[in-house]
Amino acid sequence: MMSKFKIAMVQMAVGTSKPGNLARAAALIKEASSAGAKIITLPECFNSPYGTKYFPEYAEPIPGPSSEAMAAAAKENKVFLVAGSIPEKCGDKIYNSSAIFNPEGEMVAMHRKVHLFDIDIPGKIRMQESEILSPGKQMTMFRTPYCQVGVAICYDIRFAELAQIMTQKGCHLLLYPGAFNMTTGPAHWELLQRGRALDNQVYVATASPARDTQASYTAWGHSSVVNPWGEVISTTDEKESIVYADIDLERMEEIRNQVPLRNQRRHDLYRVSEPAEEDRREEL
Numbered sequence: 001m002m003s004k005f006k007i008a009m010v011q012m013a014v015g016t017s018k019p020g021n022l023a024r025a026a027a028l029i030k031e032a033s034s035a036g037a038k039i040i041t042l043p044e045c046f047n048s049p050y051g052t053k054y055f056p057e058y059a060e061p062i063p064g065p066s067s068e069a070m071a072a073a074a075k076e077n078k079v080f081l082v083a084g085s086i087p088e089k090c091g092d093k094i095y096n097s098s099a100i101f102n103p104e105g106e107m108v109a110m111h112r113k114v115h116l117f118d119i120d121i122p123g124k125i126r127m128q129e130s131e132i133l134s135p136g137k138q139m140t141m142f143r144t145p146y147c148q149v150g151v152a153i154c155y156d157i158r159f160a161e162l163a164q165i166m167t168q169k170g171c172h173l174l175l176y177p178g179a180f181n182m183t184t185g186p187a188h189w190e191l192l193q194r195g196r197a198l199d200n201q202v203y204v205a206t207a208s209p210a211r212d213t214q215a216s217y218t219a220w221g222h223s224s225v226v227n228p229w230g231e232v233i234s235t236t237d238e239k240e241s242i243v244y245a246d247i248d249l250e251r252m253e254e255i256r257n258q259v260p261l262r263n264q265r266r267h268d269l270y271r272v273s274e275p276a277e278e279d280r281r282e283e284l
């Protein structure tokens with residue numbers, strides 16, 4: 001395993017033209033790869049504006065035109081690509097899904113957002129993804145020559161157990177394409193990333209769409225990378241940009257040895273674990 005590598009979190013300006021979004025994504029992937037990034041992450045909903053009214057119109061299968069364009073971009077640039085998310089049509093359901101490609105352009109994993117964003121903050125923001133979307137049913141991890149990586153989408157970051165289990169399963173980097181908003185962004189976005197990183201002593205990184213004040217959903221932006229000490233090591237403002245960071249797994253190990261949480265858990269008092277396979281079988 002290589003212990004040091006560069007990642008890029010692409011804070012892309014997403015518009016209403018799907019072909020325009022795909023072309024922009026391909027250009028930014030090329031730029032990030034030229035800068036040395038080995039794992040590149042696009043934002044939640046990178047091929048469509050974010051919002052339940054857009055999902056049915058922009059939804060497409062995986063494999064489909066958007067995922068094929070991203071497979072080609074991963075292959076051309078020889079990078080691991082977490083292709084943000086798109087509204088994915090599968091039968092009569094729509095999911096919020098992230099397709100993940102290796103440097104050969106093969107899809108190695110796909111995450112369907114497991115916690116749907118259903119909130120109601122009077123006078124501020126109401127969103128009910130579940131009116132249109134269905135939730136995924138699986139955690140998502142993939143292997144790279146650098147480390148094992150966990151992927152979840154936006155609202156999934158609020159659920160500490162998911163990050164804990166992905167960490168227990170050996171992930172050292174958790175990637176979250178996401179699109180927080182002007183209410184929850186300033187309040188919770190950085191706090192959640194730092195919390196997930198510090199609790200689990202892993203690297204946590206987010207990729208948001210750039211802010212578009214004309215859009216019906218205004219994204220907070222501020223894509224970031226947080227280290228296992230809980231420090232924000234790279235971030236940006238609301239504009240289109242690419243956030244780079246060097247991931248250093250030796251530094252992670254050093255922190256884990258200095259503050260040895262992994263050996264100090266009181267499994268006699270509490271435990272975070274997946275349900276047994278037989279309990280999940282019906283659901284899957």
Ligand SMILES: NC(=O)CC(=O)C(=O)O
Binds near residue numbers: 117153158178
């Ligand atoms: N957009 C989301 O899924 C989540 C979000 O904005 C929040 O949790 O706040």
